[in-house]
Amino acid sequence: MTRRELLVQTAKxxxxxxxxxxxxxxxxxxxxxxxxxxxxxxxxxxxxxGDPECGCGGTIARYTEAGHEAVLLYLNRGEGYxxxxxxxxxARIRTSEAEKACAILKARAVFAGQIDGRAIxxxxxxEEFSRLLLExxxxxVFTHWPxxxxxxxxxxAALTLDAWLSSKKRFALYYYEVAEDTLQxxxxxxxxxxxxxxxxxxxxxxxxxQQPDKWFPLQMxxxxxxxLQSGFxxxxxxxxxxxxxxxxxP
Numbered sequence: 001m002t003r004r005e006l007l008v009q010t011a012k013x014x015x016x017x018x019x020x021x022x023x024x025x026x027x028x029x030x031x032x033x034x035x036x037x038x039x040x041x042x043x044x045x046x047x048x049x050g051d052p053e054c055g056c057g058g059t060i061a062r063y064t065e066a067g068h069e070a071v072l073l074y075l076n077r078g079e080g081y082x083x084x085x086x087x088x089x090x091a092r093i094r095t096s097e098a099e100k101a102c103a104i105l106k107a108r109a110v111f112a113g114q115i116d117g118r119a120i121x122x123x124x125x126x127e128e129f130s131r132l133l134l135e136x137x138x139x140x141v142f143t144h145w146p147x148x149x150x151x152x153x154x155x156x157a158a159l160t161l162d163a164w165l166s167s168k169k170r171f172a173l174y175y176y177e178v179a180e181d182t183l184q185x186x187x188x189x190x191x192x193x194x195x196x197x198x199x200x201x202x203x204x205x206x207x208x209x210q211q212p213d214k215w216f217p218l219q220m221x222x223x224x225x226x227x228l229q230s231g232f233x234x235x236x237x238x239x240x241x242x243x244x245x246x247x248x249x250p
Contacts, residue, residue: 047156048152055142062195071138072098073133090209101207189247
């Protein structure tokens with residue numbers, strides 16, 4: 001059975017008693033954040049342009065809709081693939097697509113300067129990435145699930161985790177999932193993204209060179225599946241690395 005078939009089958013037989021996540025507690029967390037009225041700085045790190053939009057574009061839209069600041073921090077500029085275009089043009093094309101997606105989500109694009117498919121995880125790059133991430137002064141950071149099929153995804157997950165640890169866990173840290181790349185994902189929290197579905201789709205389809213018709217439907221299956229689990233039309237799921245501190249999800 002494929003992962004897609006498993007998701008569909010599981011969604012069909014999910015019952016209230018078997019829900020992983022309690023929609024009422026999620027709503028309560030949102031209400032608490034609204035009462036506090038604090039404007040958050042949110043950073044979403046991704047292995048390539050398009051990954052943050054795919055994995056948590058709806059959540060990004062929820063944050064910026066509420067007046068919070070969002071930064072999409074890409075490990076590289078997607079030099080390794082841009083469809084039928086010449087490879088020498090990929091960095092330019094995918095940077096432009098990332099900036100377009102960020103405009104849709106009302107976020108800001110930042111690039112870490114590594115090369116697509118050639119991610120380096122060593123002491124100098126840990127330190128360089130940590131400086132870049134902490135310069136954004138985040139209250140909450142999202143990154144790839146560390147058990148993932150793409151090495152760039154695994155690399156930025158490791159770099160982000162190291163920055164969190166070196167900062168003495170200064171910010172909340174969440175992992176997200178992307179289509180069929182993510183393996184054995186486990187969720188602790190969800191965000192209702194039903195009301196921002198149009199912006200979510202537009203941000204993903206801004207990455208035209210990545211042929212979103214091939215992967216966006218797969219992501220939507222997961223979004224609807226998590227929505228069914230938690231009582232929403234659509235929802236994005238996350239794993240919070242530490243349960244200490246206040247909930248900061250929108």
